[in-house]
Amino acid sequence: MKDFQTFDFHRIFFGDLPYSFLLEILFRTAVMYCYTILLLRLLGKRSMGQLSTLELAIIICFGSAVGDPMMGKDIPILHGIVVITTVALLQIGAEWVINRNKRLEQFMEGRPDCLVKDGMIVLKSLSKNNLSQEDLFRFLRSKDVEQLGQIKDAFFETSGLVSVWCYAKPDIRPGLSILPEEYLSGSTYIAAGKTVSQSGAFSCRNCGYTTNYRAGQHFPVCPQCKERVWSKSHI
Structure with a gap:
């Protein structure tokens, strides 16, 4: 610890290992990369197309287990291979169990x-x-x-x-426009209590409740969400 210096930029950027270790990092990275691709292929397309709880868990585990053997001089590649292989097998087993248990699937994956x-x-x-x-x-x-x-x-x-x-x-019925607010003019917002100037369909800006109002009526508070802002419905 006596030789340790803070803000030793050579150590920060290049480390204390010989530059030849960079070639070993390239080799380690290539091996772990190829093996990870192989495992992901074995896991199937489902794991690549969605990010459910299980898929998120495997991404986190893979990221940690794959990265360490790529750079760590004291971590053998075999250890990394064993870890990610175990994670992949656990993933396959968990999916097999969950796909056969509706309650467990709902607990793990949630519901739409x-x-x-x-x-x-x-x-x-x-x-x-x-x-x-x-x-x-x-x-x-x-x-x-x-x-x-x-x-x-x-x-x-x-x-x-x-x-x-x-x-x-x-x-299809009239409804609330979903244009970004910056594309809507300020005149499209009508506060509750104002008089309807022209008959037509109007939508609550908060929940999308849509109904027709006649000219001369007053805009009420939204009967669904109690908000007070309306706009002309998009047709």
């Missing part, structure tokens, strides 16, 4: 949550999954959705993806 039902946002599901309205709208825009009236159901899957079921074109 309905985010939109019949053109209205399910606010409890947004809160439960720590999603904002803009997070939801971003997902929906990626599905070529323009307004909530197009949607029959939208589910937040256990993989973190959003599945959207849309109405057939003849059944």
Whole structure:
């Protein structure tokens, strides 16, 4: 410890090992990389296409187990191979058990949550999954959705993806526009209590509740979520 110096930039950037060890790192990295690719192929496409609890766990375990033998001079490659092989076998075994036990699958993977039902946002599901309205709208825009009236159901899957079921074109109704706020003019926001200037369909800016109001009526508080901001519905 007497020879140790803080901010020894040679040690920080290059280390204390001979430069020839860099060639060993290249060799170690190539071996671990090839073996990891082989194991991932054996695990199958499901593990690559989703990030459920099990898939996230294996990524974390693989990252730690693969990285150490690549750089650690005191960690044999064989030890790393044994670790990631064990992790892969545990993953295969866990999937086999979970796929045959519905209750365990629901506990480990969770359940899909309905985010939109019949053109209205399910606010409890947004809160439960720590999603904002803009997070939801971003997902929906990626599905070529323009307004909530197009949607029959939208589910937040256990993989973190959003599945959207849309109405057939003849059944599409007016609904809340999901354009980003910067593309909406301030005049599109109408506060509760103001008078309806032109008859038509209007949507609650918070939950998407949509109904028709006649000219001369006053905008009420939303009967579904009690919010006070409306906008002209998108058709």
